[in-house]
Amino acid sequence: EAGVAQSPRYKIIEKRQSVAFWCNPISGHATLYWYQQILGQGPKLLIQFQNNGVVDDSQLPKDRFSAERLKGVDSTLKIQPAKLEDSAVYLCASSLRTQGARRLNNEQFFGPGTRLTVL
Amino acid sequence: QKEVEQDPGPLSVPEGAIVSLNCTYSNSAFQYFMWYRQYSRKGPELLMYTYSSGNKEDGRFTAQVDKSSKYISLFIRDSQPSDSATYLCASLADYQLIWGAGTKLIIKP
Numbered sequence: 001e002a003g004v005a006q007s008p009r010y011k012i013i014e015k016r017q018s019v020a021f022w023c024n025p026i027s028g029h030a031t032l033y034w035y036q037q038i039l040g041q042g043p044k045l046l047i048q049f050q051n052n053g054v055v056d057d058s059q060l061p062k063d064r065f066s067a068e069r070l071k072g073v074d075s076t077l078k079i080q081p082a083k084l085e086d087s088a089v090y091l092c093a094s095s096l097r098t099q100g101a102r103r104l105n106n107e108q109f110f111g112p113g114t115r116l117t118v119l
Numbered sequence: 120q121k122e123v124e125q126d127p128g129p130l131s132v133p134e135g136a137i138v139s140l141n142c143t144y145s146n147s148a149f150q151y152f153m154w155y156r157q158y159s160r161k162g163p164e165l166l167m168y169t170y171s172s173g174n175k176e177d178g179r180f181t182a183q184v185d186k187s188s189k190y191i192s193l194f195i196r197d198s199q200p201s202d203s204a205t206y207l208c209a210s211l212a213d214y215q216l217i218w219g220a221g222t223k224l225i226i227k228p
Contacts, residue, residue, distance in 0.1 A: 004162070040127055042207055042218025043163070056215065091162050098214050108216070110162025 002026065004111035006092050012117045018080035021114045025073070025094030031055075033108060034067055034077050035091040043091055049075065050098055082118045089113040122146050125208055125219030133227050138195040142208035142219045145189065151211040152184050154193045157221065158204045166193070166206075198226045 005024040013019050025032050030051050035043035046065065047057040052072040060067070064083070069075040079086055093108040125142045132138055140154075150171050155163035169175045172186045183192040191208050207221040 041220050042123075042125075042209070043216075044218075045215055048214075093162070107165050110164065112160065113162055115160075 004092055004094055004109055006090075006111035006114055008114055009112065010115045010117075012119065013082055014119050015084055016081040018078065019082055019116065020079075021077045021090050021092075021116075023075045023077070023092030023111060025075075025092070026109055029094035029096055029109075030072075031095045031098045031106070032069055032075050033091075033093040033095075034075070035093065037089045037091055037113070039088070046077070048098075055098065079116075082116075084118050087116060087118045089115050121219075122149075122212075122217045123208060123210055123219040125222055127220050127222060129223040129225055131225040131227060132198060134198060134200060136198050136226075138193075138198050138202070138224060138226075140193040140195075140206050140208075140222050140224065142191040143189055144191065144210055144217075146210070146212065146217075147186075147189065149210040149212060149217075152182070152191050153209045153211065153216070154180075154182055155207040155209060156204045157207060163207055168211075200226045200228050202226050 007022050032049045034046045037043045046060045047067045048055040049069045052069050067077045091113045093110045095106045095108045097106045123144045153168040154166045157163040167182045169182045169184050172184050175182045179196045181194040203226045205221040205223045208219040209216045
C-alpha cells in the first residue's frame with residue numbers, strides 16, 4: 001500500500017514570497033490533516049478535511065495560509081506571503097475516518113513532510 | 120503551561136540498555152495516549168496507544184499511563200541503534216491530537 005505522498009521535499013524562499021505544498025493521501029482515506037512542525041516542537045494541526053469539507057481550521061493563520069481539497073483526494077497548502085517564522089516542516093497525514101474516542105484505531109498516517117526555509 | 124510536556128533531551132544510552140521516556144499532561148479529561156516515533160527527515164509513525172491507566176506491551180516496547188499523577192511512560196527493552204529517533208507522546212482530546220515536543224533518543228553501539 002502506497003503511503004502519503006508530499007512534494008516538494010524541500011523549499012527555500014525569501015520572506016514575502018509565496019509557496020505551495022502538495023499532498024496525496026492514502027487511497028480511500030476520507031480525512032486529511034495538515035500540520036506544522038517547528039524544530040524542537042511537536043506537530044501543530046493547521047487544518048483538517050473530511051472528504052472535501054473543512055472540519056477544523058481554528059489554528060490556521062487565515063491571513064496568509066490557505067488550503068483546499070477540491071475533489072476530496074489530494075490537497076494543497078499555500079502560504080502567501082511567507083514570514084521568517086513560517087520556517088518549519090509541513091506534514092500531511094491521512095486517516096480512514098476522523099480519529100476520535102470511538103474510532104481510536106483510525107490511525108493517522110504521515111507523509112515525509114516538506115521542509116520550508118524562509119530567508 | 121502546555122497541555123502535554125516532554126523533555127526534549129537528547130537522551131543518550133548504550134545499546135542494550137532499558138530506555139525510559141516520559142511525558143506529563145495537565146488535562147485530567149485526557150483518556151487516550153499515543154506514542155509516535157519520528158526518524159530524521161520522516162513523518163511520525165504510531166508505535167502504540169493506550170486507554171486510561173495501565174500498561175500495554177508490544178514486543179520490546181511497553182507503554183504505561185498513571186492517571187493519578189498524569190504521567191505517561193514508554194519503556195524500550197534491549198535498545199538497538201535502530202531505535203535512535205525522536206519519540207513523541209500525544210493525547211487524543213475530542214478529535215484532535217495534543218502533542219508533546221518530542222524526546223530525541225540516541226542509542227550508542
